[in-house]
Amino acid sequence: MAQAPARAASAVRLFDAHCHLQDPRVAAVAPALIRAAAASGVARFAVNGTSEKDWHLVQQMAEDHPAVVPCFGLHPWWVPERSPDWMNSLRRFFAETPEAAVGEIGLDKGSHGKTIDFGEQVEVFQRQLELAKELERPVSVHCVRAFGDLLEVLKQTGPFPAGVLLHSYMGSSEMVSGLSNLGCYFSLSGFLIGMKSTKAKKMLKSIPLDRILLETDAPDALPRLDNVAVSPVPVHSSDADTEKRHIDSESQAANASNESLNHPENIHIVLNYVASLLEMPESELAELSYKNATKLFSYPGSKVQPEAEGI
Numbered sequence: 514m515a516q517a518p519a520r521a522a523s524a525v526r527l528f529d530a531h532c533h534l535q536d537p538r539v540a541a542v543a544p545a546l547i548r549a550a551a552a553s554g555v556a557r558f559a560v561n562g563t564s565e566k567d568w569h570l571v572q573q574m575a576e577d578h579p580a581v582v583p584c585f586g587l588h589p590w591w592v593p594e595r596s597p598d599w600m601n602s603l604r605r606f607f608a609e610t611p612e613a614a615v616g617e618i619g620l621d622k623g624s625h626g627k628t629i630d631f632g633e634q635v636e637v638f639q640r641q642l643e644l645a646k647e648l649e650r651p652v653s654v655h656c657v658r659a660f661g662d663l664l665e666v667l668k669q670t671g672p673f674p675a676g677v678l679l680h681s682y683m684g685s686s687e688m689v690s691g692l693s694n695l696g697c698y699f700s701l702s703g704f705l706i707g708m709k710s711t712k713a714k715k716m717l718k719s720i721p722l723d724r725i726l727l728e729t730d731a732p733d734a735l736p737r738l739d740n741v742a743v744s745p746v747p748v749h750s751s752d753a754d755t756e757k758r759h760i761d762s763e764s765q766a767a768n769a770s771n772e773s774l775n776h777p778e779n780i781h782i783v784l785n786y787v788a789s790l791l792e793m794p795e796s797e798l799a800e801l802s803y804k805n806a807t808k809l810f811s812y813p814g815s816k817v818q819p820e821a822e823g824i
């Protein structure tokens with residue numbers, strides 16, 4: 514067959530390599546989001562905790578949903594709020610949840626990140642990288658305006674045979690090979706749409722094909738493109754009691770605060786955008802990114818099983 518037949522969106526397999534469905538803005542509707550995204554072909558969701566306050570929510574979500582891969586980590590924005598016992602608490606979560614990966618952790622010198630002591634960010638980041646190495650788990654890393662520091666810390670702490678996922682990668686093409694040599698994967702989100710397309714294209718083409726991942730970072734990173742309709746997050750009426758927590762998007766009044774929230778189903782928009790810049794068929798990018806994520810997340814103890822090599 515010269516050309517594969519066009520496939521319906523539902524025939525594509527996708528792996529949302531980084532999201533936060535435990536986020537309080539969407540937690541109440543997360544089962545509906547997971548169901549809808551799964552029906553569109555999203556087979557897995559790596560759900561990342563961000564602080565001691567939400568690790569138990571991630572743990573519960575992974576128990577409730579076979580498609581959810583739990584990740585526990587202390588995000589740089591929450592470094593100042595950590596308790597003196599945070600590392601022991603983190604270790605307890607890994608002991609209780611052997612299928613978990615590490616994340617979201619990282620370094621941030623962006624507008625909010627620069628208000629947080631950078632020395633403390635580095636210390637907290639490094640300790641969690643060491644934990645990921647000790648546990649032989651992949652680690653999901655956030656980096657904003659700190660790629661030089663990131664490279665230095667990863668060099669000091671690495672290599673990382675279990676892999677490092679650079680979430681929502683927006684670094685330069687020049688950084689790719691150095692990071693790739695240290696075991697990094699490059700996970701692309703809707704934020705990429707905000708990068709100049711010529712620069713994004715150059716960066717994407719510099720990523721080895723076996724290191725490309727796709728993510729939504731939902732409920733953040735809503736992919737905004739002209740003439741592309743996004744899947745809206747249904748509104749959950751806060752007074753509904755848990756007995757009849759039933760989401761009927763039609764009956765819900767539009768809630769302005771919901772309009773910026775990202776649905777994991779919007780990974781199809783990321784797929785479409787990245788495929789267009791890479792000049793690659795969507796189905797090919799879907800399949801290769803799915804395989805890459807499956808490889809990264811199929812560490813011993815994980816819910817994700819490695820796929821047989823070759824087809």
Ligand SMILES: [Zn+2]
Nearest residue numbers: 561617680730
């Ligand atoms: Zn994130």
